[in-house]
Amino acid sequence: MKTRIQVLSVEHKQGRSKTGNDYSLDICQCVVHGVDEATGAEKMQIGELMLPKNHPVVTPGMYDGEFGISVGQDKKISGRLLQLYPVSAVQRVMQTSAIPAAASKV
Numbered sequence: 001m002k003t004r005i006q007v008l009s010v011e012h013k014q015g016r017s018k019t020g021n022d023y024s025l026d027i028c029q030c031v032v033h034g035v036d037e038a039t040g041a042e043k044m045q046i047g048e049l050m051l052p053k054n055h056p057v058v059t060p061g062m063y064d065g066e067f068g069i070s071v072g073q074d075k076k077i078s079g080r081l082l083q084l085y086p087v088s089a090v091q092r093v094m095q096t097s098a099i100p101a102a103a104s105k106v
Contacts, residue, residue, distance in 0.1 A: 002064050002065065002066055002067075003032060003033075003034065003064070003065045003067065004032075004033040004034070004062065004063075004064060004065075004087070005030050005031070005032055005033070005049065005062070005063045005064070005065045005084065006030060006031040006032075006033065006061070006062050006063075007028045007029070007030050007049075007058055007059070007060050007061060007062075007063060007084070008028075008029045008030060008031065008060055009028070009029045009060060010026055010027070010028050010029075010051075010058050010059070010060070011026070011027050011028075011029070012024070012025075012026050013025055013026075013027060025050055025051070025053075026050070026051040026055070026058070027048050027049070027050050027051070028048065028049045028050075028051065028058060029046075029048060030046070030047060030048070030049050031044050031045070031046055032044065032045045032046075032047065049065070049081060050081070051081065051084070052080070052081055052082070052083075055083070055084070056084075058084055061086060061087075062086070062087040063084040063085060063086055063087060064084070064085045064087055065081055065083075065084050065085075066081075066082045066083045066084075066085065067079045067080065067081055067082060068080055068082045
């Protein structure tokens, strides 16, 4: 599943957990761009996204996020980020200009 994500900032955190294990992770402050299924209107949500280990460097900008499914130690099924792919300015212009053209054909 792919989702359009706008990364606003990236924060690197590292330290030692309560169990004594060292950790190092990158957390992105993001806006998730989607569509409300009931109304068809654009829907934006704000949240944090933890990057997987060894993920390429992320800077503020627009990305397509590819997500997968994982099962945690507690047996709960959840989504997890696989990769963020930068969206070029050309792709954004093409997508925004294609929406009115498609809507006018209805």
